[in-house]
Amino acid sequence: MTTTPQADGVITAPAPRAAAGRPAAKQYLGVIVAVVVVVILLVLGALTAPNFLTVSNLLNVLRAASITGIVALGLTFVTISGHYFSLSVLQTAVLSSVVYAATASVAGFWGGLAAMVVTALVVGAVQGLVISVGGNPVVVTFAAGAAILGFVLWVTDSTRVLLHAPADSLAVQIGGATPLGIPMATWTFVVLAVVSHLVLQKTTLGRRTILVGANKATARAVGVNVRLVIVAAFVISALAAGIAGMLSAAEFGVADTAQFPNLDIDAVAAVLVGGTAIKGGQGSALQTVVGAIFISLLRNYLQIMGLSTGIQLLCVGGAVVLAVAGYTLMKGRGK
Template structure:
């Protein structure tokens, strides 16, 4: 039995000290929830279209697509591997793979499983390269460019149509009034929280990101953790690619253009430490909802793409600097 089995790290966030109240561990999550609730109230009071049912469902669907990928990518960041910049193109490639299989008569279930296996392999290759010392940013940037080229070659630069009632249902149905993408997002939030907080792999991920030397001396197979976190993120992107193709009954190579930016933003706004070792899938999910809500609000106000992008960039910068200052002060005490 490796030493990690007895490590005291038992959650995705640092444990509270012995003399601190247990509730302190939940303050970051509570703070994120309060900030989100405040933003909803302000947006609702300043724009009457914001709180309509149709708009709320649109926000939830948008947040789900970003959030599902961000949940998987959180594992990469917590493990100390920064980010993956190939997830948007992985989603595109997954959508194209799924659409091509469906258009050639593959059963729906087989097309889904095959697509997820393909994205699993893509993540495993990138994770293996990073575990051998390759820079994660450079590696995933190159992988994203490669996948974009392959998707273009496979489709001839054209959209791939899907004619299937099953696919259409998965992309557009609303069980109990809630989009299928949102149901998947909610389920995966619980799964990601459980894996990060309650499983041995989750503890290994946190320890690896907090101190790689300690992880190695504790008997943790850091190379395996690195590979698996990239697999998790890649499969999450594959799920979103399938949902994207199902929603529009076609795969488009131009889709998910801003997904990588939104995923990174959700992770950072959720308070995950860039250097690794600290983070929470639950807070990442709240970050994804906040981003979708903010973008939706700016669209309702009629602001241009340039203004929206500038505000998002400035907001992320403020959040990252604020978290850095808060953690710096906490570490100095």
């Protein structure tokens, strides 16, 4: 492996390349497989559930996929960096939703946005710092999630926080507007997906995140500030969860601890079904986008078929197990 000296003397790691002799399409194996599975699910739904492919139902799927996908895009950075997942994204979304609703009620959209961003930055940076000095990411984020939820329940006295703003104000419209008939959350998801893809593929931060996930020792050897990369990954994840919380509070006019059922499970499932390597070093935002769409389609189909929440969770879990096993087998054969 070679390194490239820069003008200022800093050594920058090169972008990871596909193994010699492998087709370039191998890099997009996760996307291709996930797209095929989505198409199969669409065909199955069309044949067995008459209301599945209606415009109104697909818009509902898009909105659900967008909230899940926004959070999952943030988690993608954490997973690619080699730190599994953040188990506090649901609680971060709840906290951000409460902060936005409370602040926007008195300071408008921009005040609510600023408060949400600062909150997410602090939450993500604290967790990232602890993990960067050796903290176990599962333990740290699990504990952080419990602390965040406890704080929210304490300050709100376990009650909902209403967003007091005129219906035509930006503070409300940012969540409920439907430009060209498409929910604002979906537009946000698309923009963030493009930005995430460009960051991971075209920027120094993205390349270093991939390298840290692939091999921390190599990253340190070529001059990468591994701790800074880890902190950045968890900050990005927290910001993504914060944006999801803000959009939800704006759309429904209320912040509630129960407004994100299974968000953490679905976001993690989206990352894994999309094919991002759980050990880090491999994956993309595009894979996560397709994974989020699949998980939302699957849940929607199961709901239309009248299946219980328990069966839905069973099917989502089964899809994750099959996806991880399938990707592992394919990668093993590709060596």
